[in-house]
Amino acid sequence: MPADPVALAHELLRCPSVTPQEGGAISFLEKILISAGFAVHRIVFSEPGADDIENLYARIGTAGPHLLLAGHTDVVPPGDEARWRHPPFAGDIADGVLFGRGAVDMKGAIACKLAAVLDHLAANGSQPKGSISFLITGDEEGVAVNGTVKLLPWAAARGEKFDHCILGEPTNPTQLGDMVKIGRRGSLNGSLIVTGTQGHVAYPALADNPVRRIVAIMAAVMAEPLDAGSTHFDPSNLEFTSVDVGNKTVNVIPPEARARFNIRFNDRHTQASLKALVEARARAAAQGGHFRIEWDPSNADVFLTKPGPFVELVSSAIAEVTGRQPELSTTGGTSDARFIKDYCPVVEFGLVNATMHKIDENVATDDLVALTAIYRRVLDRYFNCPINSPP
Numbered sequence: 306m307p308a309d310p311v312a313l314a315h316e317l318l319r320c321p322s323v324t325p326q327e328g329g330a331i332s333f334l335e336k337i338l339i340s341a342g343f344a345v346h347r348i349v350f351s352e353p354g355a356d357d358i359e360n361l362y363a364r365i366g367t368a369g370p371h372l373l374l375a376g377h378t379d380v381v382p383p384g385d386e387a388r389w390r391h392p393p394f395a396g397d398i399a400d401g402v403l404f405g406r407g408a409v410d411m412k413g414a415i416a417c418k419l420a421a422v423l424d425h426l427a428a429n430g431s432q433p434k435g436s437i438s439f440l441i442t443g444d445e446e447g448v449a450v451n452g453t454v455k456l457l458p459w460a461a462a463r464g465e466k467f468d469h470c471i472l473g474e475p476t477n478p479t480q481l482g483d484m485v486k487i488g489r490r491g492s493l494n495g496s497l498i499v500t501g502t503q504g505h506v507a508y509p510a511l512a513d514n515p516v517r518r519i520v521a522i523m524a525a526v527m528a529e530p531l532d533a534g535s536t537h538f539d540p541s542n543l544e545f546t547s548v549d550v551g552n553k554t555v556n557v558i559p560p561e562a563r564a565r566f567n568i569r570f571n572d573r574h575t576q577a578s579l580k581a582l583v584e585a586r587a588r589a590a591a592q593g594g595h596f597r598i599e600w601d602p603s604n605a606d607v608f609l610t611k612p613g614p615f616v617e618l619v620s621s622a623i624a625e626v627t628g629r630q631p632e633l634s635t636t637g638g639t640s641d642a643r644f645i646k647d648y649c650p651v652v653e654f655g656l657v658n659a660t661m662h663k664i665d666e667n668v669a670t671d672d673l674v675a676l677t678a679i680y681r682r683v684l685d686r687y688f689n690c691p692i693n694s695p696p
């Protein structure tokens with residue numbers, strides 16, 4: 306009997322695994338993976354000032370190729386539970402729709418991967434023609450310091466080497482088959498701080514108003530695009546997110562003005578090249594006046610998995626099951642793929658993202674069945690097995 310992704314997703318949704326709680330979700334996966342023949346490791350990571358987090362790494366097979374299936378079992382809080390049509394941790398199914406926090410982000414996709422792997426193994430003598438691993442964290446929605454970022458070097462230290470990875474984040478805007486993510490923009494935060502000389506508004510010559518200078522610098526920084534975009538990316542973009550003077554008076558020129566900004570950048574830039582560009586524009590606009598930019602540390606670099614045989618394999622599996630040719634996209638925020646890309650090529654494909662993090666997060670059970678068929682095709686093709694799953 307084929308594995309049932311709807312039943313698996315239902316069980317996962319009943320685990321209240323709001324970050325940093327494990328909620329029984331990792332234990333549920335552990336039990337199934339052990340009985341399927343995986344060697345399962347549960348690893349708790351710690352960090353001063355952050356909650357301890359449970360993670361899971363499981364592998365079956367010893368040979369190559371080695372396909373990594375990555376994801377997270379933690380979920381964002383449900384918000385006001387009274388506003389949910391179905392309780393957020395009940396896994397209710399109504400009219401072909403499964404409700405619950407994590408239905409699309411991303412317990413549903415984990416259930417589909419699990420079902421696809423169980424079926425693939427059942428059809429191939431319980432062993433892959435290579436290796437399959439699950440890398441599942443409980444720390445993606447939170448500060449994400451005790452999850453994938455630590456799990457990958459932990460695995461590498463054990464000698465684990467991956468050839469390709471599929472991350473199951475919800476990637477489709479409206480329908481299953483819309484979109485595969487083959488890269489993500491980088492993200493960099495900075496603060497612009499302009500200091501002047503405090504004084505009386507009626508005697509501006511005796512003061513140096515930092516507001517004039519910060520306005521000029523902000524305008525100069527935003528005046529031109531940071532680049533024109535690239536083959537697979539939109540232009541890099543800088544957005545100011547806050548401007549602060551904090552002046553309660555009406556007659557004092559303030560001593561300091563601050564602004565915060567975020568940059569989402571493409572593969573035409575590095576963090577270093579962006580910093581140099583922004584600082585040069587600011588310097589020119591400041592005309593010798595004092596300013597400084599403080600850059601937050603960032604572990605969110607841009608990455609791109611170039612279209613090639615692996616991207617094609619995933620895309621064709623999606624097209625065959627859904628009848629839609631997925632767009633190869635690099636849009637959206639950052640994901641754990643920013644860490645995985647340092648270990649192997651990674652693509653992201655999961656469910657429809659329209660309800661993620663919302664009240665009444667839900668997934669059509671038909672989508673769970675179709676996503677399982679897609680993952681199954683990927684596995685069968687990847688390991689050169691005949692495709693047994695129905696289209």
Ligand SMILES: [Zn+2]
Pocket residue numbers: 377410411445474475
């Ligand atoms: Zn997610």
